[in-house]
Structure formats: C-alpha cells, structure tokens
Amino acid sequence: QVQLVESGGGLVQPGGSLRLSCAASGLTLDYYAIGWFRQAPGKEREGVSCTSSSGAFTYYAASVKGRFTISRDNAKSTVYLQMSSLKPEDTAVYYCAARASCQNWMAPGGPYWGQGTQVTVSS
Numbered sequence: 001q002v003q004l005v006e007s008g009g010g011l012v013q014p015g016g017s018l019r020l021s022c023a024a025s026g027l028t029l030d031y032y033a034i035g036w037f038r039q040a041p042g043k044e045r046e047g048v049s050c051t052s053s054s055g056a057f058t059y060y061a062a063s064v065k066g067r068f069t070i071s072r073d074n075a076k077s078t079v080y081l082q083m084s085s086l087k088p089e090d091t092a093v094y095y096c097a098a099r100a101s102c103q104n105w106m107a108p109g110g111p112y113w114g115q116g117t118q119v120t121v122s123s
Helices: none
Strands: 003-007 010-012 018-025 033-039 046-051 058-060 068-073 078-083 092-099 117-121
Touching: 003 092, 018 033, 018 092, 018 117, 033 068, 033 078, 046 068, 046 078, 058 068, 078 092
Parallel strands: 010 117
Antiparallel strands: 003 018, 018 078, 033 046, 033 092, 046 058, 068 078, 092 117
C-alpha cells in the first residue's frame, strides 16, 4: 500500500524554524515529484513547493520563497521542507503529495496524499 506520512509540525514562535518530513512507502520515490501544500481554516489548499523526481528542479510560492527550502533524499524515501523565518500567516496544516511531475504544481493533486501535519506560528 502506498503511504505518505508527514511529520515535524508543531508550535513555534514567529521567526522560528521547523523542518517537515514526508516519508514515502509502497512506491519508488524517485519516480515521483513531491509537492508540499498547506491549508488554513476557511481557506483553499494552496501549493507551497514542489521538487521534481530527481530533485533537479524546485519551485516555490512567492509567499515562501527565500524562507523555505525543499529537498529530497530518494535513498531514504523522504522529502523535506525546511521552514525558516516563520510568520503567523504560515499557520496551516501541511500536506505532501506524490504526483507524476511538478507541471501545474500549484494546483492540488495526487494521486497520493499524506495525512497532514499541523504547523502553528504564534507568540
């Protein structure tokens, strides 16, 4: 069974950092692009970042560019999202998704999704 599991979320003060992990099983990770998405209450799910299957290409939403870094370790079947200089507006549930490519990456889509991990940025 294909499974994606996010971890690393929590409560952090503004300006702090967190590293999220997306651990994959049941699939060959290097065949898939991985996107990170987030959803705050009352808002639509939005694309945050995406990494191509090889890691050669990365993409970021303007709101996080320069603060977040996506990376992957296919040998460990894990994709990371390093988040720095966190702001209250970054508060959301963060999800990872496996898909064929990063084409149209800002549009939420699977076929595989994790369960999400909560990130709360508050003083």
